[in-house]
Amino acid sequence: MASKKICVFPGDGIGPEVMREALAVLRTVETVSGGRRFETEEALVGGASYEAHGTPMTPDALALAKASDALLLGAVGGPKWDVLPFDLRPERGLLGLRRELGLFANLRPAVVFAPLIDASPLRRELVEGIDLMVVRELTGGIYFGEPRGESVIDGVETGINTEIYTRPEIERVARVAFDLARKRTRRVTSVDKFNVLESSVLWHRVVSEVGAKEYPDVELSHMLVDNCAMQLIRNPRQFDVMVTTNLFGDILTDEASMITGSIGMLPSASIGGKVGLYEPIHGSAPDIAGKGVANPLAMVLSVAMMLKYSFDMPVEAAWIEKAVARVLADGYRTGDIYREGEGKKVGTTEMGDRVRDAVQKTSLER
Numbered sequence: 001m002a003s004k005k006i007c008v009f010p011g012d013g014i015g016p017e018v019m020r021e022a023l024a025v026l027r028t029v030e031t032v033s034g035g036r037r038f039e040t041e042e043a044l045v046g047g048a049s050y051e052a053h054g055t056p057m058t059p060d061a062l063a064l065a066k067a068s069d070a071l072l073l074g075a076v077g078g079p080k081w082d083v084l085p086f087d088l089r090p091e092r093g094l095l096g097l098r099r100e101l102g103l104f105a106n107l108r109p110a111v112v113f114a115p116l117i118d119a120s121p122l123r124r125e126l127v128e129g130i131d132l133m134v135v136r137e138l139t140g141g142i143y144f145g146e147p148r149g150e151s152v153i154d155g156v157e158t159g160i161n162t163e164i165y166t167r168p169e170i171e172r173v174a175r176v177a178f179d180l181a182r183k184r185t186r187r188v189t190s191v192d193k194f195n196v197l198e199s200s201v202l203w204h205r206v207v208s209e210v211g212a213k214e215y216p217d218v219e220l221s222h223m224l225v226d227n228c229a230m231q232l233i234r235n236p237r238q239f240d241v242m243v244t245t246n247l248f249g250d251i252l253t254d255e256a257s258m259i260t261g262s263i264g265m266l267p268s269a270s271i272g273g274k275v276g277l278y279e280p281i282h283g284s285a286p287d288i289a290g291k292g293v294a295n296p297l298a299m300v301l302s303v304a305m306m307l308k309y310s311f312d313m314p315v316e317a318a319w320i321e322k323a324v325a326r327v328l329a330d331g332y333r334t335g336d337i338y339r340e341g342e343g344k345k346v347g348t349t350e351m352g353d354r355v356r357d358a359v360q361k362t363s364l365e366r
């Protein structure tokens with residue numbers, strides 16, 4: 001079987017710490033599967049790239065990414081670089097990467113692992129069995145729209161951003177959501193703000209049309225984003241696949257992550273182009289960077305998503321997912337998911353070790 005080439009961007013803060021564990025888990029999968037080989041090559045992005053090259057993404061790093069079969073990314077950013085001009089900030093490197101690679105759909109699953117039910121701030125009966133998938137539009141909307149910038153207009157300091165969506169941008173992300181729904185419970189909730197935003201009026205109409213014409217077998221409902229933020233807390237189990245804009249998806253997925261217990265648990269996949277990008281939804285967590293306490297499970301589960309979506313290896317992806325469930329069931333917890341008196345508190349490295357052991361065990365249960 002031909003080897004797969006993975007471009008690895010460890011990034012900033014806890015990025016390199018969680019990436020180390022995720023890559024070690026990948027090597028374990030490689031060993032126990034005895035089939036596919038993975039070649040990895042590291043490159044810099046974000047603050048790390050700025051420090052080395054004066055820019056958050058170099059043309060060489062971008063070329064390497066484009067020539068790969070998949071990308072893994074830790075996280076970028078940190079207070080050190082917040083003072084830089086916008087175009088030099090770490091987050092610009094990541095946004096540029098997503099856009100250059102045409103990664104227009106961001107898949108963010110929020111799954112509650114049974115042993116973590118009590119780590120959720122919501123009551124057990126609200127979160128039990130949650131398994132939802134948010135599809136966030138990733139290369140359009142207010143994060144990219146022009147005009148943008150800060151200026152002084154008529155003597156008044158003014159900050160400007162523009163929410164803009166075109167029909168093709170909405171159609172393609174809607175199709176990703178409907179296709180996913182066909183593999184799940186055939187239900188999609190489209191989230192917008194069509195009562196006040198024209199871009200949402202178009203969003204609402206186009207998603208409805210794609211649904212009616214191409215996916216009549218999928219049940220589509222619409223929800224206003226403010227109501228959705230409330231419903232995610234009131235009754236999160238009502239949702240299966242959700243599809244929404246870049247900005248709304250950014251906010252709602254952080255909310256959904258807390259329902260599941262911790263932002264340190266949630267992976268994501270960015271797809272749409274030739275090469276998929278897999279990263280945790282959390283940031284670089286500067287407050288805990290370098291302390292060896294970060295939860296590596298979101299990064300580890302991002303590797304599972306890569307195996308599933310880029311390499312068509314669902315069996316191996318399931319080994320990792322089951323291994324994570326097993327480690328949690330055995331009581332191992334990093335600080336973010338630990339509750340006093342329950343389970344064993346471990347650091348980043350030990351959590352990675354436990355997952356690797358569990359991958360070996362789950363792979364034998366074929």
Ligand code: NAD
Nearest residue numbers: 075076077078263264282283284285286287288294295336
């Ligand atoms: P964050 O996700 O980095 O951290 C939020 C809180 O969650 C912190 O208390 C942190 O300690 C905790 N946390 C996050 N991941 C964790 C993990 N794996 N284990 C344990 N605890 C974890 O968000 P922030 O503090 O708003 O942002 C920090 C930096 O990260 C900023 O520069 C921001 O721009 C950047 N950021 C980058 C990405 C990305 O690279 N995709 C995403 C979000 C934020």
